[in-house]
Amino acid sequence: MDRVNWWDEFATSWICLDVEIMPWSTKAQELLRQQYAPTGSSARESLAAAIRALMNEASRNGGNRELLSKPTKVYCRRRNSE
Numbered sequence: 001m002d003r004v005n006w007w008d009e010f011a012t013s014w015i016c017l018d019v020e021i022m023p024w025s026t027k028a029q030e031l032l033r034q035q036y037a038p039t040g041s042s043a044r045e046s047l048a049a050a051i052r053a054l055m056n057e058a059s060r061n062g063g064n065r066e067l068l069s070k071p072t073k074v075y076c077r078r079r080n081s082e
Contacts, residue, residue, distance in 0.1 A: 047075055 007013065051072055057063065 047071075051075060 001007065001015070006015075051068060054068055055072075058068065
């Protein structure tokens with residue numbers, strides 16, 4: 001700052017810098033683990049329970065289980081890739 005004559009150019013003897021010591025990406029990973037991972041887990045388990053309930057109901061009432069085949073395949077594929 002001395003080299004570029006910053007102090008004289010802005011007629012001040014002090015400066016306030018707003019900086020981050022830790023990169024955002026590092027903080028974001030911990031934030032995801034602590035705050036958002038439980039929400040994702042709950043959603044995944046709720047979807048599994050909903051699929052099971054709908055399949056059971058379709059079996060009991062002679063409903064069309066074929067309608068649930070796509071969501072079930074997508075859920076199973078995502079579950080297996082984790």
